[in-house]
Amino acid sequence: MSENPRNLHDFDVDVAVIGAGAAGLMTAIHAARAGHASATIQSSVHADTDSARTNTGFNQAPALRVVALDGAPRIGIKILVAGGGRCNVTHHAVREQDYAGSTPAAIRRVLTRFTVADCISFFKDLGVELKQEDTGKLFPTTDDAHTVLNALLQAARDSGVDIRWPMRVQTITPLPNGGFEVAGAWGQLRARTVALCSGGKSLPKSGSDGLGLELARSLGHTVTQHVIPSLVPLVADAHHWVRTLSGLTLEAEVRVVSGTGKHITSFTNSMLFTHFGLSGPAVLDISRHLMMERTRDPDASLQLCFLFHLKQNAKSSCSLDDADAWLLEAKAQTVLSRLREKLPERLAKTLLESAGIASDRTAKQIDRDRRRSLAQLLCGAPVEIVGDRGFTHAEVTAGGVPLVELNLSTMESRKCPGLFLAGEVLDVDGRIGGFNFQWAWASGFVAGVSMATSLIS
Ligand SMILES: Cc1cc2nc3c(=O)[nH]c(=O)nc-3n(C[C@H](O)[C@H](O)[C@H](O)COP(=O)(O)OP(=O)(O)OC[C@H]3O[C@@H](n4cnc5c(N)ncnc54)[C@H](O)[C@@H]3O)c2cc1C
Known part of the structure; x- marks a missing residue:
């Protein structure tokens, strides 16, 4: 886990999430929520400490300042088009064998931290009931992907996440004493930690065009030799x-x-x-x-x-x-x-x-x-x-940043302390049936909670 960067006031935000797709929203929500929870515990132990850390619930000023930046002109396009507009949120039985890319053991370590049962109950708490079809796929009972996206956006707002778009990130630069400068044509901000949730290269019009892989490289990561379309005609x-x-x-x-x-x-x-x-x-x-x-x-x-x-x-x-x-x-x-x-x-x-x-x-x-x-x-x-048929017609990307370059208990980079990664930017791709979203939820959950822990502990 990284050292906490120097002075809090040197930074505009505690957590900058790059990409507000499935993995990014999940990361942001859980960083903000875990930030509240940790702050609540700390405040009961040190009742007279900094009042900014004593928030007890959601819909209040957050204990951690979390921003999610997305380069696309519309948020959540991939969630909206998923499953033919119905969004196949997960599958009733998710195993590491349903994925390819990094090793099954590595994939399993992340999947077991946020199971299908956790996914069902997470969405239930957001007011989204899921139903299982004969194929084992789970969809919202409304058969409408908007239900899923709206619930995630509301949960992010409720936990104090600031979602900004279109704000494409072009560079992420580690600062000498910890933390990062995140910049684009819109300007720059300083973040104590960064989550790279920029997806792969599939459906580039949704905003995932592979720049995230370049950002990962610029921060010391490798990307698999082959990055190719998956789930493609x-x-x-x-x-x-x-x-x-x-x-x-x-x-x-x-x-x-x-x-x-x-x-x-x-x-x-x-x-x-x-x-x-x-x-x-x-x-x-x-x-x-x-x-x-x-x-x-x-x-x-x-x-x-x-x-x-x-x-x-x-x-x-x-x-x-x-x-x-x-x-x-x-x-x-x-x-x-x-x-x-x-x-x-x-x-x-x-x-x-x-x-x-x-x-x-x-x-x-x-x-x-x-x-x-x-x-x-x-x-x-x-x-x-x-x-x-190429990335334009592919549902997922095969290839990406290998899991071996991450601490899988936290999703923190082994190459660049303070950087966390989640979702399709990683070298994990699932078969059809809700497996790719389950990967995004699970890896985003681990990254978000771990970021908050690293900042508040
Ligand atoms: C047509 C289609 C249907 C699908 N249906 C299903 C399904 O039913 N079930 C299922 O499990 N999976 C499905 N998938 C796959 C699933 O959508 C993805 O695996 C999942 O969305 C990946 O989530 P992610 O957050 O990692 O990446 P993405 O959803 O790709 O999100 C990445 C986000 O990062 C943003 N971004 C990228 N680079 C930058 C940058 N430099 N600066 C700022 N923002 C940036 C992008 O704009 C994007 O919003 C489908 C995919 C497609 C294309």
Whole structure:
């Protein structure tokens, strides 16, 4: 934990939070709240001490001066667009395995400090009831993301946080005797501690355009070698048959396979064919795994399995032999009618055409090589992915500041005392389902409470 900077009066604020998104608002609220709580305890011990530290409740002058600065012209855009405007606040079961980036053990250390139960009760106290859907995702009962954003903004105001925007921060400079100067085109302010909650690079129009990563670098941090879009639709080769099926959704296993044919990872969920390639939850979930794998292995590729229900257990995949046997089981049935048992007709016809098989044939009437090539399309259709749709269409950023550079009990930087980090600026990205917000809430909670503790203890 950092030394408390010199004279309180040298500073305009105690806590400057850079970025008022999910992580920044959470950090600011908890820094201010913990500041009140600590001040209350201290005031009962030292009843005659500085009156500025004796506030007992919210809606009063804060014990700590907390400001949240955001560069965007509108606050909380990402919260408002989340979950199709309904804001998928969290998931009923959040585990470190639902994330990628830094190590699972490091991610777990932060997640366990602010659990799903804590999240539900935090929002309940703000008047936001959450409901769980069949998928395990939790949304506000209003089905309206404004409920979530308004509650967070109100909680920030109630605890005395001063939220200012648009105030883009261009530099953060450590001062010789502790504390920071935070500056932008609007001027500068001096802060005893700084929380960098500037997000990653996804949806740049929301204000998260990667400048925060540069700020982290300027303060001595590294950023992972690769910072790429995550939860992003994938672009297929212009001539691939997937593009002809635009608008079709179905359940499939989407798989990443190494250049040598090794299974890397897979997701089974709904997916969508589009005019440019592939989208939908299973594809979004796998996107960062394919693109990150390609940074190591340019030949890594994507396969679709439409007969995932044939696999023996959760860890295995449907093999070519399994798919071929399934085709042959149909006996007198035409191959099109067999495919229609598991696949939408449009997809069934496209696969038959791609394998060069007439739809009125039975499996036994097809020569072995053609039948096996159809079986291959059913259990592992290769899709040549030529890229992704970029940060503009990505929900999250894969890569960022590695957790190993932070003290995870406090989220304080190991490189720059007095600097705390939370949210998507860090090298942690979750799958679809509320995991990314849960990371923002948990890391923001730890950072906020720790900042207050470091200043008041
Ligand atoms: C379309 C979409 C839908 C999503 N849906 C969900 C969902 O339903 N559930 C879920 O869990 N996750 C969802 N996510 C992901 C989730 O929104 C993010 O992971 C989360 O918002 C990250 O929070 P953050 O506060 O770390 O970063 P951000 O939300 O990106 O906030 C960072 C803030 O910092 C500000 N900022 C950046 N640089 C500066 C600077 N230099 N100076 C001042 N301010 C700065 C930005 O303006 C921004 O307001 C979705 C994302 C998108 C794009």
